[in-house]
Amino acid sequence: MTYARRAWIILWKDLLIERRAKEHANALLFFCLLLLFLFQFALGPDRERLAAAVPGLLWLGFILAGLLGLGRSFLGERDNDCWEGLRLTPGDKSAIYLGKLAGNCVLMTAVEIILVILFGVFYNVDLWTPAAPLALVLALGTIGLAAVGTLFAAMTTQVRARELLFPVLLLPVQVPVLLATVSATQALLLGQPLADVAHWLKLLAGADLVYVTIGLLTFEFVLEG
Amino acid sequence: MTRALGWLAVLGLVVGIAAGFGYAPREAIQGNVQRIMYLHVPAVLTAYLAFGLVLAGSIGYLATRRPGWDRLAAAAGELGVLFTGLTIVSGSIWGKPTWGTWWTWDARLTSTAVLFMVYVGYLLLRSLIEDPDARARYAAVVGILGAVNIPIVHFSVKWWRALHQPSTILGPERSPIDPAIGLALFVNWVAFTLLFAYFLSRRMEIARLEEQT
Numbered sequence: 001m002t003y004a005r006r007a008w009i010i011l012w013k014d015l016l017i018e019r020r021a022k023e024h025a026n027a028l029l030f031f032c033l034l035l036l037f038l039f040q041f042a043l044g045p046d047r048e049r050l051a052a053a054v055p056g057l058l059w060l061g062f063i064l065a066g067l068l069g070l071g072r073s074f075l076g077e078r079d080n081d082c083w084e085g086l087r088l089t090p091g092d093k094s095a096i097y098l099g100k101l102a103g104n105c106v107l108m109t110a111v112e113i114i115l116v117i118l119f120g121v122f123y124n125v126d127l128w129t130p131a132a133p134l135a136l137v138l139a140l141g142t143i144g145l146a147a148v149g150t151l152f153a154a155m156t157t158q159v160r161a162r163e164l165l166f167p168v169l170l171l172p173v174q175v176p177v178l179l180a181t182v183s184a185t186q187a188l189l190l191g192q193p194l195a196d197v198a199h200w201l202k203l204l205a206g207a208d209l210v211y212v213t214i215g216l217l218t219f220e221f222v223l224e225g
Numbered sequence: 226m227t228r229a230l231g232w233l234a235v236l237g238l239v240v241g242i243a244a245g246f247g248y249a250p251r252e253a254i255q256g257n258v259q260r261i262m263y264l265h266v267p268a269v270l271t272a273y274l275a276f277g278l279v280l281a282g283s284i285g286y287l288a289t290r291r292p293g294w295d296r297l298a299a300a301a302g303e304l305g306v307l308f309t310g311l312t313i314v315s316g317s318i319w320g321k322p323t324w325g326t327w328w329t330w331d332a333r334l335t336s337t338a339v340l341f342m343v344y345v346g347y348l349l350l351r352s353l354i355e356d357p358d359a360r361a362r363y364a365a366v367v368g369i370l371g372a373v374n375i376p377i378v379h380f381s382v383k384w385w386r387a388l389h390q391p392s393t394i395l396g397p398e399r400s401p402i403d404p405a406i407g408l409a410l411f412v413n414w415v416a417f418t419l420l421f422a423y424f425l426s427r428r429m430e431i432a433r434l435e436e437q438t
Contacts, residue, residue, distance in 0.1 A: 148370065151366065151370075152367075155350075155363045155366065155367075158359065159350070159353055159354055159363075160353060161353050165346075165349065165350060165353055168345075168346045168349055169346045169347075169349075169350060169367060171342075172339055172342035172343040172346055173343060173370060173371065173374055175339045175378055175381065175382070176374070176377045176378050176380075176381035176382075179381040179382065179384075179385050180381055183384070183385065199384060200384070203377070203380055203381055203384070206377065207377045210373055210374075210377065211370070214366075214369060214370050214373060218287070218365075218366045218369065218370075221287055221362045221365065221366060222362065222363065222366060224359075224362060
């Protein structure tokens with residue numbers, strides 16, 4: 001079986017489970033909706049202020065949703081005793097990482113798209129005009145978040161105090177992704193052209209490349225335990 | 226051997242303090258406050274050395290599976306957090322009279338704080354896993370990612386904002402620094418590196434003894 005095929009099987013399996021059980025997607029969507037309300041309550045009804053805070057809130061929402069969603073991505077394997085099965089799969093273990101990463105990206109993207117639409121509706125921001133460049137920022141940021149998140153999720157699944165350790169490990173590492181995506185989103189919402197945020201996009205792309213490479217190289221050591 | 230290193234470090238620190246307070250002249254603009262630099266700059270250089278060793282130890286462990294590499298990474302990680310903490314605290318004390326504030330979200334301050342948090346997470350991970358092999362493997366992955374992330378954090382935070390004066394020592398062009406100040410700084414840097422080496426070897430020794438019991 002080829003490498004890509006093995007990664008695809010993992011991705012397919014995860015998406016199938018998600019489609020049938022809808023364990024994560026439903027809860028995550030509701031969580032995002034709650035976040036929207038909480039942000040509103042925390043910042044008050046001032047529309048101007050909310051609109052100015054949207055890029056930060058948006059990415060804070062993605063990251064919080066990511067913490068919940070990504071952190072759970074290996075729990076099923078552990079609880080259903082599939083960890084051994086994953087370990088026994090022949091061939092390069094990084095294919096499993098790639099499949100899991102792809103699955104997480106799909107899930108995150110689905111949640112993000114809905115969250116963006118909700119933000120547009122509730123906070124009265126025009127997210128439609130800069131939609132295409134925004135999608136690029138979104139995609140790059142999601143890969144960066146999911147690449148480290150998937151790796152750390154696999155790691156912390158076996159650790160006690162998982163719920164605490166996962167965010168404590170993931171959040172500081174994600175600072176560059178947060179800074180880059182928030183800055184780029186802010187500029188795009190202010191109507192600046194894509195060229196003005198090119199340096200942020202390059203940074204994101206570079207970070208994604210580094211994170212995914214490290215994930216691929218080190219995943220087999222994580223899976224061992 | 227380790228004991229000799231310890232005494233050498235003490236000697237270096239004594240000479241360093243003497244050089245910093247006695248030999249080096251009073252800085253023209255900042256006055257005596259500038260002397261915190263003799264603690265601040267060696268501390269941050271030592272912290273980077275420590276994080277470099279965490280990376281080396283982490284790669285070494287994953288490649289060879291020898292526990293010695295893990296002990297190196299663990300000891301260096303603890304010391305890195307210690308010296309990063311020293312850097313932040315001393316910089317904060319210097320910043321209050323110089324910039325008029327304890328803390329500002331300047332590029333270098335922020336990236337140092339992020340670095341601090343990454344490695345506190347690293348230590349937290351280590352403290353939560355009992356199985357030595359799993360601990361070493363997981364910590365190594367975080368150690369590698371944390372180190373590789375340093376330049377990414379650096380650029381992201383730098384583009385985000387900047388107020389810190391550009392680095393005088395590691396900067397691209399030769400700095401307008403008084404040779405006496407430079408020498409005092411150098412002495413303190415050597416002393417800190419010796420101290421670090423002493424702590425590191427002691428900490429690794431303790432970890433080795435702990436593993437035997």
